Amino acid sequence: MLPSFKTFAAALTLLSAAAQAAVVTYNWNITYVNANPDGLYERRVIGVNGVFPPPPIEVTVNDTLVINAINQLDVPTSLHAHGLFQVGNNQMDGPSMVTQCPFPPGANFTYTIPTVNQTGTYWIHGHNLGQYVDGLRAPLIIHAINETYTYDEEYTVAFADWYHQEHAPLLAFYLSIYNPSGAEPIPQSGLINQMTNATFAFVPGKTYRLRVINMSALSIFHFHIDGHEFDIIEVDGIDVQKANVTTFPIAAAQRYSVLVTAKNSTSNNYLIHGDMDPMMYDVVPPNLVLNITGTIVYAPDAPLAPIEYSDWAAFEDATLVPVLAQPTSPYTTQNVLTAAFYLMTDYTNKAVFNDITYVMPKVPSLYTALSMGNLSSNPQVYGPNAHALIASHNEWFEIVINNDDTGNHPFHLHGHVFQIVGRSEGLYDGSTPYPYYDASTNPNYANPMRRDTMLVPAGTNAAIRFQANNPGVWFFHCHIEWHLEAGLAITLIEAPEVMPSVLTVDPQHYEQCAVQGIPYQGNAAGNAGLNLTGANFGPSILPGKFTAKGIVALVFTIIAALLGLVTVVWYAHDDDLALAQASLAEAAEKNKAAAESEELSSL
């Protein structure tokens, strides 16, 4: 029988969709290069194939994405494609000691995503310590076959903060006993597309999609454009109904796409603004340019239109409406996680969720989950400081995040977009029903906003919900790089009982652990059963729960007096800082040993 015309047409469509799906391969030779992105200071940065910034990655939905990474650094590394669900592909997610061992200098690691199954604006970045702060970060754009909205052209507007010092010494100082208040390193510059003079050519009459990404370590930027209105159309890969706003804040790791219609006249050029919010900085250095700009160019010689200042109007992302509706369901498990920073038993300032600071286990948590048999559903096997939460397969899982800190934190969940189901002022203590947005319809929202990174302002709480339909080990953490390294993370163990039947690990990944002497099976200590002898323990909160800021001066004075050290001002000018670090490095070594023995004796 001849196929009907309809079947034939359908087959043609399938063929054309199949024809478009391609294997897109990027060879990423990760190396140090010298660069001067802000024009103020040349330094060693991390580039790709000898180039900085690393090139953006672009694929079309249904493509296979292959990244052949070669580590030419002198330290181990790993890569994370931020926002990709990695269904059945947890081994390619990237966070070091969560889903893999970082791969060592000289080694290769191939990240393969068999079918890219999402569309929108993402980014890829180093996920071993803070390597992305040194430049290992790039946009990752996934084009739809048919985009939800039509536009003529698109540009990526990637904001980032920039430090003149390398991440490693900044981190060492940030987490040292000389910084008991936990003041974060303050960047020297803000960049757009890794430069200070980014331009975007506009042609009259055309409509542009701007993909705005915040690849910062710390800073929050307020986005606005002089002389142009725009509509938000996408948030973290989720297409949303058009929202006409004048400005929005974008926190580290978040993405927004906006549609902008070009003017009819070429008589002016206009600035695109990313105003860095100084609230994030303990002290604003006088020479830091907070309001960074790029230029929409209609004509090279046209004058700039007058600068318009933004009121940084309040903006609630939860009011946006996804185009593809996904209703929520009542949760079956609720976890209340309270984020805070405290002075710890090692006299450093660390971050905690419910009093536990995250410390990497000795065995990547995914490998523990896959090697512990039915003990994989026991959170203890992931170690005392991996802070494992267990979700059952397909259950609706809710996390209420209490931000009991004086700073705002953008929280990111790997492997999912979550629904934002509630927010309120103050902290939620679990004793009363959660104050959801709309009690009359809760918990049956027809279509809550969903995204993968959410800002929780200081002193407030938010509730997120998702279905545990992606078996694997997924990291949940603050995306301010310094806070992640201070321990503001938990490990979500999703459907451990299902993992062995749906997940595999390339044997080469285990070999790369082996060559570095990292165990790749057993519990967090690399032992059998619940024997956690030798596991990595973190420091605990000092009795009295000092949230450093109030008592810092006192404690610092005492410590300084005890140790016979000069006081250092963390936000000091570069040169002062370098000097301070040089003179303190030796003392720090000595006192590290002292602190360690103290910690041991307090156990």
Ligand SMILES: *[C@@H]1O[C@H](CO)[C@@H](O)[C@H](O)[C@H]1NC(C)=O
């Ligand atoms: C992607 O592939 C699946 C399965 O082959 C197909 O059903 C779907 O239509 C494709 N999507 C696009 C956007 O081509």
Ligand SMILES: *[C@@H]1O[C@H](CO)[C@@H](O)[C@H](O)[C@H]1NC(C)=O
């Ligand atoms: C990677 O880059 C390094 C440094 O530029 C170079 O020596 C090496 O040959 C490159 N490797 C490959 C496979 O391109």
Ligand SMILES: *[C@@H]1O[C@H](CO)[C@@H](O)[C@H](O)[C@H]1NC(C)=O
């Ligand atoms: C890494 O990949 C490069 C390029 O494919 C190859 O030349 C090199 O031999 C590989 N190195 C290792 C250790 O496999």
Ligand SMILES: *[C@@H]1O[C@H](CO)[C@@H](O)[C@H](O)[C@H]1NC(C)=O
């Ligand atoms: C692709 O996405 C669809 C819808 O989100 C989901 O049903 C399907 O399982 C996904 N496939 C893969 C391979 O991730």
Ligand SMILES: *[C@@H]1O[C@H](CO)[C@@H](O)[C@H](O)[C@H]1NC(C)=O
């Ligand atoms: C894209 O749109 C065209 C025209 O409307 C349609 O024929 C085709 O099936 C669509 N493809 C996908 C993958 O949605």
Ligand SMILES: *[C@@H]1O[C@H](CO)[C@@H](O)[C@H](O)[C@H]1NC(C)=O
């Ligand atoms: C930006 O400035 C740098 C050096 O200051 C220059 O090399 C580069 O070409 C400029 N880029 C644009 C788009 O003007």
Ligand SMILES: *[C@@H]1O[C@H](CO)[C@@H](O)[C@H](O)[C@H]1NC(C)=O
């Ligand atoms: C990016 O996010 C960080 C941290 O949330 C924030 O401080 C910074 O201002 C943001 N930058 C932009 C351009 O939104």
Ligand SMILES: *[C@@H]1O[C@H](CO)[C@@H](O)[C@H](O)[C@H]1NC(C)=O
């Ligand atoms: C967007 O909002 C502004 C003022 O809030 C209004 O003047 C303008 O007409 C709106 N544009 C659209 C397309 O709705």
Ligand SMILES: *[C@@H]1O[C@H](CO)[C@@H](O)[C@H](O)[C@H]1NC(C)=O
């Ligand atoms: C540009 O001109 C066209 C035709 O005159 C008009 O319809 C349109 O609204 C104008 N666009 C803008 C942004 O002014």
Ligand SMILES: *[C@@H]1O[C@H](CO)[C@@H](O)[C@H](O)[C@H]1NC(C)=O
């Ligand atoms: C930065 O921008 C904000 C809002 O647009 C404005 O209030 C502030 O005065 C600007 N700061 C400087 C130094 O221009």
Ligand SMILES: *[C@@H]1O[C@H](CO)[C@@H](O)[C@H](O)[C@H]1NC(C)=O
């Ligand atoms: C776990 O597995 C062991 C042996 O594989 C078995 O003896 C034990 O009953 C199991 N425990 C549970 C709670 O299923």
Ligand SMILES: *[C@@H]1O[C@H](CO)[C@@H](O)[C@H](O)[C@H]1NC(C)=O
């Ligand atoms: C626990 O593990 C340690 C380290 O591997 C080992 O020395 C010790 O014998 C084990 N204890 C038990 C009771 O198995």
Ligand SMILES: [Cu+2]
């Ligand atoms: Cu944070």
